[in-house]
Every structure is written in structure tokens, then in C-alpha cells.
Amino acid sequence: MCGIVGAVANRDIIPTLIDGLKRLEYRGYDSAGLAVVDSHNELDLRRSVGRVASLEGICESVSGMTGVAHTRWATHGRPAENNAHPHTSSSQVAVVHNGIIENHNELRALQKEQGFPFSSETDTEVIVHQIDWHMQKGMGLLEAVKTTVKELDGAYGLGVVSKQEPDLLIAARSGSPLLIGLGDSENFIASDMSALIPVSQKYMVLEDGDIAKITSDSVEIFDQTGAAVEREVLISTLSDEETELGGFSHYMKKEIHEQTRAITETLEGRLGADSVLELPFGDSAREIFDKTKEIKIIACGTSYNAASVARYWFEEFGIKCDVEIASEYRYRKHVVNEGTLFVTISQSGETLDTMAALEMAKTLGYTNTLCICNVPESSLVRASDLTIFTHAGREIGVASTKAFTTQLVTLLMLAICLRRRRIGDGRTSDSMEAEIVQELRTLPQQIENALDLEDDIIAMSKHFADKHHTLFLGRGAHYPIAVEGALKLKEISYIHAEAYAAGELKHGPLALIDEDMPVVAVAPNDELLEKLKSNLEEVRARGGKLYVFADANSGLESDDETMVLKVAPVNNYIAPVIYTIPLQLLSYHVALLKGTDIDKPRNLAKSVTVE
Numbered sequence: 282m283c284g285i286v287g288a289v290a291n292r293d294i295i296p297t298l299i300d301g302l303k304r305l306e307y308r309g310y311d312s313a314g315l316a317v318v319d320s321h322n323e324l325d326l327r328r329s330v331g332r333v334a335s336l337e338g339i340c341e342s343v344s345g346m347t348g349v350a351h352t353r354w355a356t357h358g359r360p361a362e363n364n365a366h367p368h369t370s371s372s373q374v375a376v377v378h379n380g381i382i383e384n385h386n387e388l389r390a391l392q393k394e395q396g397f398p399f400s401s402e403t404d405t406e407v408i409v410h411q412i413d414w415h416m417q418k419g420m421g422l423l424e425a426v427k428t429t430v431k432e433l434d435g436a437y438g439l440g441v442v443s444k445q446e447p448d449l450l451i452a453a454r455s456g457s458p459l460l461i462g463l464g465d466s467e468n469f470i471a472s473d474m475s476a477l478i479p480v481s482q483k484y485m486v487l488e489d490g491d492i493a494k495i496t497s498d499s500v501e502i503f504d505q506t507g508a509a510v511e512r513e514v515l516i517s518t519l520s521d522e523e524t525e526l527g528g529f530s531h532y533m534k535k536e537i538h539e540q541t542r543a544i545t546e547t548l549e550g551r552l553g554a555d556s557v558l559e560l561p562f563g564d565s566a567r568e569i570f571d572k573t574k575e576i577k578i579i580a581c582g583t584s585y586n587a588a589s590v591a592r593y594w595f596e597e598f599g600i601k602c603d604v605e606i607a608s609e610y611r612y613r614k615h616v617v618n619e620g621t622l623f624v625t626i627s628q629s630g631e632t633l634d635t636m637a638a639l640e641m642a643k644t645l646g647y648t649n650t651l652c653i654c655n656v657p658e659s660s661l662v663r664a665s666d667l668t669i670f671t672h673a674g675r676e677i678g679v680a681s682t683k684a685f686t687t688q689l690v691t692l693l694m695l696a697i698c699l700r701r702r703r704i705g706d707g708r709t710s711d712s713m714e715a716e717i718v719q720e721l722r723t724l725p726q727q728i729e730n731a732l733d734l735e736d737d738i739i740a741m742s743k744h745f746a747d748k749h750h751t752l753f754l755g756r757g758a759h760y761p762i763a764v765e766g767a768l769k770l771k772e773i774s775y776i777h778a779e780a781y782a783a784g785e786l787k788h789g790p791l792a793l794i795d796e797d798m799p800v801v802a803v804a805p806n807d808e809l810l811e812k813l814k815s816n817l818e819e820v821r822a823r824g825g826k827l828y829v830f831a832d833a834n835s836g837l838e839s840d841d842e843t844m845v846l847k848v849a850p851v852n853n854y855i856a857p858v859i860y861t862i863p864l865q866l867l868s869y870h871v872a873l874l875k876g877t878d879i880d881k882p883r884n885l886a887k888s889v890t891v892e
């Protein structure tokens with residue numbers, strides 16, 4: 282999704298802006314641009330469609346000490362040079378913007394009457410004309426931005442520069458993340474701290490309504506009432522090591538293989554001898570869990586799939602659990618039972634729908650809020666009562682892999698903590714908890730074993746590369762695992778993939794079965810195995826081709842119509858984590874055969890910060 286970088290320094294900032302944009306490439310974008318105030322005090326604007334490397338190619342002769350840069354992921358207006366940011370007005374002001382301005386049509390009509398020419402189809406262009414308009418009426422840049430944001434409806438993270446005040450960078454935030462990176466006689470802004478790794482470790486997070494006046498040696502922040510405020514200076518732990526490919530062909534492959542370490546780190550410090558610890562969920566976790574009678578989980582995409590798996594665990598443990606997609610939750614009425622803990626799950630912590638759902642939930646009488654997140658600096662973390670981090674490490678591939686499995690592990694730990702209140706005094710663990718804890722300790726090794734299936738999966742992937750449709754089947758907690766497998770395949774290979782609870786086949790999708798529709802199934806050795814086998818027979822009887830990841834003791838064997846890959850026997854509670862691995866590998870190798878842009882699939886963004 283769109284990325285912002287800005288800088289004000291006593292040196293040429295073009296290399297910093299370009300490097301920052303490259304570091305944001307993983308978020309997904311379709312065009313890029315920058316504007317600096319040059320040595321003649323003129324705005325120099327460069328924009329191009331496609332990769333940041335193309336922009337770099339047209340910036341060789343540009344230099345400046347104050348400027349803003351942007352990667353754009355199209356919302357209003359197709360990917361095109363004129364729609365790329367920055368947008369300028371009268372060659373005086375340049376603006377980069379993340380978010381959406383909902384009243385852009387009204388502002389555009391007004392500005393046309395005022396004589397402003399429009400050169401793009403974007404909602405952003407109205408912002409820069411509005412700032413320019415106020416400056417033409419005599420305001421300085423800061424006042425003009427302050428006045429303009431009051432006239433905007435919608436979400437924005439803004440970086441603004443003007444040739445009239447060449448040593449000044451203005452930042453403003455409402456609904457879209459924006460940070461200020463602090464350097465030595467130079468300061469920066471970015472939508473994501475990873476853009477600033479080489480130039481700044483110290484940073485401040487702007488809160489909604491904040492506007493910052495930034496020079497090379499000062500930062501002043503004003504809140505939405507206009508009062509000067511201090512924001513805490515934080516230290517970033519991000520490093521370049523996390524962003525290197527390290528010999529892997531793609532970040533997605535690297536991240537699939539990092540799951541052993543990611544899960545080890547997610548479990549670290551969270552397990553006692555035979556119990557799950559509660560303090561890692563926050564100082565007030567014990568008190569909040571004592572009050573919790575039921576759970577509501579909200580998330581999007583892969584994080585939603587993790588929540589859907591967890592529902593089976595919570596309810597197995599006697600805890601009512603409701604799971605919903607954030608964009609749906611936001612737009613309906615709710616009945617909230619007393620003692621309901623509102624849980625959000627998000628890899629990025631910046632997904633707009635999830636964030637908005639949390640804000641809405643806070644007005645509805647939930648007991649407390651808990652966030653499961655992978656990014657400590659994120660908005661969702663700051664807005665929640667309790668947070669537990671999935672220590673997956675930075676995930677760069679757009680298709681989520683290690684974030685998903687670490688979310689599963691974290692959700693299982695949460696379910697176990699709440700289960701203790703169902704079986705006893707809420708403090709003492711029992712033999713079942715001890716058994717699951719032992720299984721969690723061996724999970725990293727079991728993931729290694731699942732990764733060893735890769736050669737067989739490479740052979741299997743050849744059966745998919747020329748197909749246009751696939752069906753994924755699972756039952757119980759493995760139905761959402763099938764959904765996640767289908768999501769991975771469609772995201773990176775562009776093959777249409779649908780997932781069904783296998784029992785639903787005969788209620789419609791069986792009509793689709795033929796030899797051109799490979800059917801993938803996950804078959805752990807659980808209480809639903811025999812039912813699943815019957816469902817697979819329904820596919821075979823109609824000439825379907827089956828590709829089954831099955832427990833080694835399931836009794837399922839390969840034949841002419843069915844390819845079975847055997848998975849080492851695994852405890853039922855952690856089986857969903859293990860069965861995820863071969864599905865990730867299958868998607869990856871099918872996409873590799875198809876030659877798609879695996880880490881940055883078309884039309885997708887890593888962090889979805891618009892509605």
C-alpha cells in the first residue's frame with residue numbers, strides 16, 4: 282500500500298528518499314515519485330509508473346535538502362504518471378498522501394471555480410490546491426496545512442513542502458500511520474519505520490489529529506486542538522539483517538523456512554514448565570482474563586483465517602468465541618454480552634478496517650481489548666488494552682506465511698489461559714495443558730519435518746501450473762486451513778482457488794469436479810478423518826484428481842487418481858500449524874513455475890491502510 286518518506290537536512294536528500302522508497306517496496310505499489318526544493322528554491326518533481334528503480338533513473342540530475350517521496354497503490358485513478366504522488370499546485374507546494382479524502386468531489390468543484398487546474402484523477406490533488414489556496418491568501422505553510430486538514434473528511438497521512446519555506450517539512454496524520462525519524466541535524470518522516478533504517482533509530486509516532494513542523498534541527502508537534510504537545514521518543518529495533526534475502530530466491534520462501542525460528546521466538550518466555558504464562562499478554566492480563574466470559578475476534582485476510590482456526594480451540598475449551606471479518610463488523614449492529622473480550626489480529630497492526638473495528642468496539646461495552654500483532658510500533662498496538670506480539674520478525678512477502686503460523690500459536694496460548702478459568706481456579710494447570718505445552722515445545726522440530734516435504738511438493742506443483750481452477754478441502758479446524766491454502770494459491774499464482782468444508786461438497790461444488798480441477802485436501806488423523814475420506818471418495822467417483830496431505834497413519838495411499846503426501850503424526854491441537862506448511866510450499870512452487878511476481882503479486886499490498 283502507499284508509502285511516504287520525507288526529509289529535511291543540510292545535505293542532498295535524494296539518496297535517502299530513493300533508499301527509503303526501496304525499503305517500502307514490499308508494501309506493494311504501482312508508481313513512485315518525489316519532489317524536492319532544489320538549490321534555486323524551485324520545486325523539482327519527478328514521477329514514474331512502475332518500480333522505484335525507474336524513478337531513480339530520472340533523478341540523476343536532481344538534488345535538494347528538503348523533500349517528500351511516495352510509492353502509490355492506486356485507489357482513485359488508475360496507475361499513471363499524472364496520478365502518482367507528489368501532487369503540486371502552482372509549482373509552489375508539493376504533497377504526498379496516504380489514505381482517502383471522502384469529500385474530494387465537493388472540494389474539487391470549489392477549486393475549479395477558484396481557477397485551479399486539475400492534472401490527475403486522484404482525491405489527493407484537492408489537498409495540495411487547498412493548501413496553495415490558503416497560502417495565496419497569506420498564510421504560512423504550517424497555518425495553511427492546519428486550516429486545510431480541518432476541511433478534509435477521510436483519512437490522511439501527509440508530507441508537505443513548499444518552495445516559499447524551503448527549510449520546512451510539515452507532517453499531518455489522521456487515520457493513516459506516520460512517524461517522525463530523528464537524526465543528527467536532519468529529520469525525517471515515514472509511513473513505516475523500516476524506510477528509515479540507515480538514517481534514524483529514534484522516532485516519534487504522530488497521533489490522530491497531530492500536525493508536525495519539522496526542520497533539520499527541530500520538531501514541534503501540535504494536537505488537533507492546536508496545542509503544542511510532546512510525543513514519546515521511541516527506539517526502533519529494526520535492522521537490515523531482517524530485510525536481506527540471505528540466499529533465498531524470494532522473501533516468501535525465506536519466510537516459509539523461517540517459521541521454525543519464528544515459532545521458537547514466539548514461544549520464548551511464554552511457557553512455564555507445564556503451563557502457559559499470562560504476564561506476556563500484559564500486566565493486567567490476569568485481571569482481564571478473570572473477567573472474560575467470551576471472545577469476539579476481528580481480523581482480515583490471513584489473520585481472519587487464523588481467528589477461524591482458533592474458534593475451534595476456544596469452543597473445544599468451553600469458551601464461546603465469535604469470529605468476524607473487520608470490514609463486515611464495522612457496518613452492522615452488535616449485541617455485546619457482558620464479559621466479552623474484543624480481540625484483534627493483525628500482522629501489520631495498520632489494517633484500516635481492523636483498526637476502525639477496534640475504535641468502534643471501544644464504544645460498544647466490551648470488557649477489554651487485546652491485540653495480537655507482529656509490529657510493535659503499530660497503531661493497533663497503541664490502541665489496545667493488552668497486546669501480545671507474534672515474534673515472527675519482519676514479513677516482507679505480501680503473502681503472509683510466518684505471521685499466520687505465529688498467530689496460530691499465540692491464539693492457542695490465549696485459549697489455554699482462558700481454559701484454566703473453565704476447568705478450575707484459573708491459576709492451576711492440568712495434565713492436558715501440560716501435554717499441549719510439551720507439544721508446543723516440540724513444534725519447531727515438527728515444522729522442520731514438514732519443511733522436509735518440499736521436494737515432493739515441487740513434484741506435485743507441476744500438476745497445478747497449467748490449471749485455472751482448484752478446490753481446497755478440510756474439515757473442523759482444518760477447514761480454515763484449507764481456506765488459507767486457497768488464499769495463498771490465488772494470491773501468488775493467480776489460479777482461482779476455492780475452499781470448502783468437505784462436508785459441503787455434495788451441496789453444490791461437486792458439480793465442478795472434472796480432471797481439470799485439482800482438489801487439494803488436508804487429512805490429519807483426527808475424529809473427522811473417516812468423514813473426510815468419504816468426501817474424498819465423492820471426488821474420486823466423479824473423476825476428480827486428488828492431492829492429499831495426510832497423516833502417515835491415516836490409511837490414505839497414492840494411486841492413479843490420488844497423490845498422497847504423508848505428514849508425520851501430530852497432536853490434534855497443533856496439527857493446523859503443521860498442515861499449513863505444505864500448503865504454503867505448494868503455492869510457492871506453483872507460482873514459481875508460473876513465473877509470477879511472488880513477493881509482490883499484482884494488485885495487492887502488504888499493509889492495507891485504506892478501506
Ligand code: AGP
Nearest residue numbers: 582583584627628629632680681
Ligand atoms: C495475506 O496473505 C494477505 N496478504 C492479507 O490477507 C492480509 O492477511 C490482510 O490484509 C490482513 O493484514 P494484517 O494481518 O496486516 O491486518
